[in-house]
Amino acid sequence: MTDDTAVQARHREIAVKHVLLKLIEYVEAKHPSLLDHVESSLDRLGDPAKDDSKDDEAVREIARKLIASTRREGAV
Numbered sequence: 642m643t644d645d646t647a648v649q650a651r652h653r654e655i656a657v658k659h660v661l662l663k664l665i666e667y668v669e670a671k672h673p674s675l676l677d678h679v680e681s682s683l684d685r686l687g688d689p690a691k692d693d694s695k696d697d698e699a700v701r702e703i704a705r706k707l708i709a710s711t712r713r714e715g716a717v
Contacts, residue, residue, distance in 0.1 A: 662707065666715045680708050 669675045683704055687697040 658707070662711050662714065665711050669711070669715055676708055676712060680705075 665675065665679075683701050686701050686704055688695045688700045690696075
């Protein structure tokens, strides 16, 4: 990955994370069980990689952190 490609990927990740978390906060405010539902599905979440970089638990941990962050933001 080139430096420009890495920077663009980072910017895209930050933007997508922000939009997704704000969307989840909004829906959670109207349907308070959304985060519980998403959290209960994490055991089925996995990394689709087919090489040595595959790490299902790392993907789940990122999802757990996103859920926790959204819960904190929504509590404010």
